[in-house]
Amino acid sequence: MDKSLQVILQTFEGKKEEIIPILQNVQDAYSYIPERSMTDIALFTGVPESQVYGVATFYAQFRFTPRGKKHCMVCRGTACHVNGAPRILEEMEEALGIKQGETSEDLEYSLETVACIGACSLAPAIMVNDTVEAKLDPKKVRKLFGRVVANE
Numbered sequence: 001m002d003k004s005l006q007v008i009l010q011t012f013e014g015k016k017e018e019i020i021p022i023l024q025n026v027q028d029a030y031s032y033i034p035e036r037s038m039t040d041i042a043l044f045t046g047v048p049e050s051q052v053y054g055v056a057t058f059y060a061q062f063r064f065t066p067r068g069k070k071h072c073m074v075c076r077g078t079a080c081h082v083n084g085a086p087r088i089l090e091e092m093e094e095a096l097g098i099k100q101g102e103t104s105e106d107l108e109y110s111l112e113t114v115a116c117i118g119a120c121s122l123a124p125a126i127m128v129n130d131t132v133e134a135k136l137d138p139k140k141v142r143k144l145f146g147r148v149v150a151n152e
């Protein structure tokens with residue numbers, strides 16, 4: 001078991017009802033739920049691994065792939081949707097070479113869609129880590145992620 005997971009588990013008692021908070025802590029530490037951690041969580045809580053896996057996959061909050069250094073969140077809220085978010089997502093998928101829910105092989109970028117990011121008056125908007133990129137159009141997306149395109 002790796003050290004970080006050990007430290008996390010030490011803060012719990014090993015009860016079945018702790019599975020969700022344990023998973024949340026693991027995700028905070030690793031940015032996703034590594035598959036190997038489920039075996040350790042199962043042993044720690046005395047719950048079959050299939051059940052830990054079942055809990056983890058039931059909740060949309062849990063991710064099973066690592067985030068990229070630049071985690072891109074495309075807003076799919078109403079204001080963004082009507083202002084062209086689907087086209088923005090398409091453009092980003094093309095620029096980054098990954099589909100939503102994926103992480104680039106070099107772990108540089110990950111891409112997901114999220115509900116409203118609170119910048120509706122600036123729609124369509126995305127967030128790259130903590131930075132909002134607003135009033136986007138396909139050209140701005142290409143400019144923002146031009147480095148990736150240029151390297152292809």
Ligand code: FES
Binds near residue numbers: 076080081116119
């Ligand atoms: S709907 Fe996209 S920021 Fe609110």
